Amino acid sequence: MDEEMPFIQGHLITENDRITYIGTEAPEDQGQFTEIVDGTHKVIMPGLVNTHNHAAMSFLRGYADDLNLQVWLQEKMWPIEGKFTALDVKWGTALSVLEMLKGGTTTFVDMYDHMGEVAKVVEMSGMRGCLTRGVIGLVPPEVQQAKLEDAVSFAKEWHGQAGGRITTMMSPHAPYTCPPDYIEKIVQAAHDLDLPIHTHMSESPGEVEQNVKQYGERPVEHLRKLGVFGRPTLVAHAVHLTDEEIDVLKQYDVRVSHNAGSNLKLASGIARVPDLLRAGVLVSLGTDSSASNNNLDMFEEMRLAALIHKGVSGDPTAVPAGTALRMGTADGARSIWLNDTGMLKAGMKADFIALDADQPHFYPKSNFISHIVYSASAKDVTDVWVDGEQLVRKGICLTLDEEQVKYEFSRCFERLTQ
């Protein structure tokens, strides 16, 4: 992702959690290294950064396909999610972390409940997580208050933990699920803690209409007036935007997590990604949960981002491969303020992955950036490192016990669906 050197055949050296060298020249004394990894037939690239997920919702993969967003949320997702215990969140998240890690995602954003469980899974897995307790405010004041306190105490307790691999944010779930005064309280808490804000915004046409009806303005202006954009902010979706709203996002440096697969599946619409990019808004990629995707394959998100905007706009140069790759890596990291992650460059964090490029769909061995975006999948990932630690080796996760995770996940699922 270094623009001066987009693709090389060469060597990469790490020390502790950092990359110390990348280049075509071989290091002189190979005896100085504690470990040497042979990269023959491998593509080494930055780990993928998934900027929007609700990992515990893996229980709901395939549970309610082909429905519209509000029905899907209110009649299908929320009732079963209401039954989730801390144990379910633990194992649901563990299954997703396993899927993400094995598929080359080294950092993810997670917004959910029982976030202490999520943080513990992230800590154990070795992955990097930007975590936030999402709060829905359509509840009595004392419940609102309790949720906010839970969000604050989670954010405080875990920010900077796991050797710095965990950071936290504050999250009103969405303008349509949080009354304005509640959003203001969350913004104040974010100021007090000096943390960014993450929220869902303008995902479906219906919620934009409802916002206008209820508050007299569209979501962007509504959130701006409530002071949200006075904090560093990452919004998920941002599908339905006017030109003026795009200008506001740019002006306040609001970052957008584009969830191409989820937006298609829930028929939410096609985000104005080429316009956002043209305006200079920082756009990254998120899978959203596996309930609306239905996998956590970030290669697929890069491919969708590169493909759909061409097909819909009629412009085959929209979102070229290099742009999609940057959205899935370096720009994903920058979107969550991890400026030393997401790029293979001396001084950056040693978060990187290896793909098996000795397969038919990587031939001819001519244009690997194209192959990564247009041809690869999560299943091509063989090895994964975060902070210089190897977490996946030859497709096997070294930090989580896959058999245990699948077994415990299935036990939870049986109980939830009894």
Added chain:
Amino acid sequence: MDEEMPFIQGHLITENDRITYIGTEAPEDQGQFTEIVDGTHKVIMPGLVNTHNHAAMSFLRGYADDLNLQVWLQEKMWPIEGKFTALDVKWGTALSVLEMLKGGTTTFVDMYDHMGEVAKVVEMSGMRGCLTRGVIGLVPPEVQQAKLEDAVSFAKEWHGQAGGRITTMMSPHAPYTCPPDYIEKIVQAAHDLDLPIHTHMSESPGEVEQNVKQYGERPVEHLRKLGVFGRPTLVAHAVHLTDEEIDVLKQYDVRVSHNAGSNLKLASGIARVPDLLRAGVLVSLGTDSSASNNNLDMFEEMRLAALIHKGVSGDPTAVPAGTALRMGTADGARSIWLNDTGMLKAGMKADFIALDADQPHFYPKSNFISHIVYSASAKDVTDVWVDGEQLVRKGICLTLDEEQVKYEFSRCFERLTQ
């Protein structure tokens, strides 16, 4: 794909090239079988049917991304394809057949030149192929005549070969690349040989405009008047259609190969698949070549077909998972008149594949049809059978030597790009 029994946990028996039993009851005497395959943790499903490809174009994967169709074809594809020898077609096709087979595609349609080489690769691989020599008629009359004779002699020689696994068709490349009188000659040849016709149609807005300008009518009416639809016909793309054109396709039982990935990548547009399905047109799925896709993963095509029409129409019920799965299997087979293929049912051809379902993205083990369409990829395929013969075992192709194919392919690629 049997609508009465969409998904079961049970047993499947084959004898020679046919399925003789599928059901939940175990067969009584297991000693009667020559081979028993343990399907624990496996999903067994019909092999995928790819109804539009130019397999030899694997050399051009990543060669010219992010350009519009006419520039891409005329300035990038055709000049390098002009250099292709029979040897290139052999190894380019072999690489694609390897990719397709390992990824669960058991039948493909191929339109190209040097088709004898393609047929020999198909024969050796054990795969099923519906093959056709595509002819471009913008050449002097004697070259037109020679190409037509080549197409006829290929179609005659190979139809019904390889134990019936190979069938053939006649193919004018497209209305914009074949003068009307040449198309009529090809139609006459198809009548003489009693073979179907395959052609590209209405892929980009530009070619539809050109057709109107040059011939005074849109491609569907143009082809209808030339007698094309008097033969059984499969058209690829059919992106730009009017309501009246959809009616004509239905009236003549013209089958449409929907190439979702290719149409997006080349910014050709979004085919009116929900409208075609509503009208009762038989729609199947094709990858098109890896130059415009860029892989041959039919799971991705099913997923794209299920996703993009939701996102574009705003209707989350458009192309549900079961429909996409049928398009990729049973309807694909019917589209090329293989009515005894594409379904797991007693009496049908024993073309089926096994997926490793013991992976995080197949959990919970609740809705496998959803998981196949929305979560799986070519890389989940472990085993492949065609005509009851096992062609891929634990991810290894048993009929083609992968190392040899990659080596010879790379030698050809070097020569082509010198």
